[in-house]
Amino acid sequence: MPHAPRPPRLLIDPDALPADLRGGHVAVGNFDGVHRGHQAVIALAAANARAAGRPVIALTFEPHPRTFFQPETPLFRLTERDEKARMLGRAGADATVSLTFDGALSRIEAEDFVAGILARRLGAHTVVVGWDFHFGQGRRGSPAFLAEAGPKNGLFVEVAPPFGEGAPVSSSAIRDHLASGEVAPANRLLGRRWTVEAEVAHGDKRGRELGFPTANMILPPETRLAHGIYAVRALADGRVVDGVASFGRRPQFDDGAPRLETFLFDFSGDLYGRRLRIEFVDWLRAEAKFESVDALLAQIARDVEDAKRILAAPEDASAPSALI
Known part of the structure; x- marks a missing residue:
């Protein structure tokens, strides 16, 4: 991983984000395993954030959305919440915000996720996602959607391409x-x-x-x-x-x-x-x-x-x- 180990900084409530973590570059994803593709997303978030003196935040979800939608099919988790935060810190995130994935979040419209969570609650400057990340009700929020909706809410948007050659790391x-x-x-x-x-x-x-x-x-x-x-x-x-x-x-x-x-x-x-x-x-x-x-x-x-x-x-x- 590209950065030296750092103590994990884990936050559960986005509204409690301290001032020094607002205005940051926010990488969004489930990040189970924090594998090489996930690390590339964090690295992209950090690339411009470090030069500008802005923090790097990883926004993730607990429980994993698949566990919420398919409770009858238990998901083999590669990293539990605390280990995931630790590995995201190693990858370069200054903090991990673990958003509770519940019924309300499962029904949130993609527009409201961008405006309400990313722009208002996290005060993001830039949002970074992987090429295949989707969000919002019906998974309507795609990277293409975010690229259009982000600037309307004062957000810069970056999309990380597939990592590696051949089949993407998953x-x-x-x-x-x-x-x-x-x-x-x-x-x-x-x-x-x-x-x-x-x-x-x-x-x-x-x-x-x-x-x-x-x-x-x-x-x-x-x-x-x-x-x-x-x-x-x-x-x-x-x-x-x-x-x-x-x-x-x-x-x-x-x-x-x-x-x-x-x-x-x-x-x-x-x-x-x-x-x-x-x-x-x-x-x-x-x-x-x-x-x-x-x-x-x-x-x-x-x-x-x-x-x-x-x-x-x-x-x-x-x-x-x-x-x-």
């Missing part, structure tokens, strides 16, 4: 890669390693009994990450620690609800009740049931060695770590 493509265990391609589209964060919960302590103590985390039920074993890194006690993680149902033992179990190398701290961030570096193998516990232990030992080998390799410059 959150859907990244979700599909992760659902197939294709971590490396997903990370390259993200422009960083995919990261999850959750509280470390008490488990059945089976890993400790087997000699591989794990940090157990429950991810959102709509997480479609392929069940399997991964080479990972974690931010624990303020430092980055290598590890190997299993996501799945534990077919050797209980075949229960999916959870993420991470064995951290060279770490012995107490993480229970604390939030842990895990980034996925690469896929090792599919989840499997073995003929015996001894066979499972032998495979885990091989997984550890495979993960160490992968994590010792030079970092993929197209998908660097974003833990710190």
